[in-house]
Amino acid sequence: MNRVKLVQRQIKDALITAALKAQEAGELQITSLPDFVLEVPREKQHGDFATNLAMLLAKEAKKAPRQIAEIISKYFSKTGTWVESLEIAGPGFINFRLDNSWLFEVVSDVLKEKHNYGRSDVGKGKKVQVEFVSANPTGLLHMGNARGAALGDTIANLLDAAGFDVSREYYINDAGNQIHNFALSLEARYLQALGMDVPFPEEGYHGEDLVETVESFIKLHGDKYLQADSQERQDALVKYALNEKLSHIRQVLHDFGVDYDVWFSEQSLHDSGAIKKVMAALQSRGYIYEKDGALWFKSSLYGDEKDEVVVRSNGVPTYFAADIAYHVNKFERGFEWVINLWGADHHGHVARMKGAMEALGYNPDQLQIVLMQLVRLFSGGEMLRMSKRTGQYVTLSELMEEVGRDAARYFFVMRSADSHLDFDLDLAKSESAENPVYYVQYAHARICSILRQAKEAGVSELPVQVNYQLLTDPSELELIRKVADFPDVVAGAALALEPHRLTRYASELAGLFHSFYTNCRVLNIEADLMAARLGLVQAVKITLSNLLRLIGVTAPERM
């Protein structure tokens, strides 16, 4: 259990005891205690913690909140808590001021836990799956995919740190219409490359990368497929290109720091009969009907605007049908929490997907879709227009070349998923104060520099007993307080699936360190104080590096 939680629980217990005593004494007319909060006030003057208990009791006890607060504090016993003093303030808050000693135990905790500091077991080993990116293997990864990669991977890291059993998965759309278009595009490029004047399909993939794919195909097979049957030619091209595209995607994501546990093929759902099976199940439960020669799922029962086709009149299942089978497969594999990251342009798909799960007897609440809004790229103050259809877009590998992996990952995680992301290329690559990534990394580098010099001076080993009571400067205490919050920040961000809380916390922690750094010297001071500060600085280093690892950003030793 982390220190903050421990301290909070002690105060809450003491509050409950106080309220019950007041009730027994007949001073409070209540039958039950509300779910009150003990929170950290925004204003430092309001103490270390504050509770709204008295205000929540006002109605039932038929007394003014401040009066109730008086009664509760009269019966409040400080023994067994860190509370030094308490006061009644504002409309009826009870504010608590704590003895700073509890903070010093945090430093020892961090030094003991090292790279495990921040981890918790709130997930209780529950099996959770995060599916993200899942870009069509017909082209290169664009900015939307990049944001998905950074967010998805960080969410998975967070869940892992919060004690879930996490699996990362990539769904390969290697079936359906887009593969057909892919085949036609490849064939056209192939024939063009061999000197034939054939038109390029309107709905095809116009990207230059396909020309290169076909060139390497020709290097391998020459004009062997020029005379071949069109179907045979397309099959050979698609097989080759899918493989090439997928290994490329896998490599780029790996370079971005993202590695998957499972790559799941859509085609396998067609081949295994899983789609047919799940359609039959829906049909027998009465959720399917036929209209205009096609089979429809009654998604309008689940808040969808209208019903959705699952099997086209030509007998071919739609993407939606495959997706239903895919999600059934996920639940069959025993995942208790299934998380998907989708672009906001797929939001229309959410209601029917959850509806299909409900129709099949699964709990739709166990399927959670995180929607991310679109990314806009800015350079020189101008927005870069992008179009996937014409193949004109900035790819993930280009972005990494341009701004580096650290800045890219940090920037994508910085904003909450449901806000539009304006990605400023100039800012991301600027090596200056404006760049938030460097601000955080710099704090880590500064600490490493201190520790290097401590080592050279032969003072890096902390004595067995360090007297942290010597840390009394406000900048020291605030810094420790922030370090103490880390486990809760991680657990909270994990459960809410909100990785952007990490970057926010990162800049706060780094900021407090930089203030401490200007206020307090660490080296060449009195030995006992130096030991205490070295301990603190090491604890901050551990916290920063654990934090940056979650975001997928490096913690440099020098800058």
Add this chain to the structure above:
RNA sequence: GCGCCUGUAGCUCAGUUGGACAGAGCAACGGACUUCUAAUCCGUAGGUCGCAGGUUCGAAUCCUGCCAGGCGUGCCA
């Protein structure tokens, strides 16, 4: 038309289950380097929380209506 997301300081955005005078970074202005990295720190200034109602001890947060922007509304994925 309908559905989802967004609207908070000049700009980019936080604001966790409703809590005390609404926060940060950048930009602007003024300061701080003979001592552990100035990619830093300290300070000043800046807001009718899109608009109008409602719910309550209390609303940026919940409800209703309206306005603006994005996305969706395919037998595409």
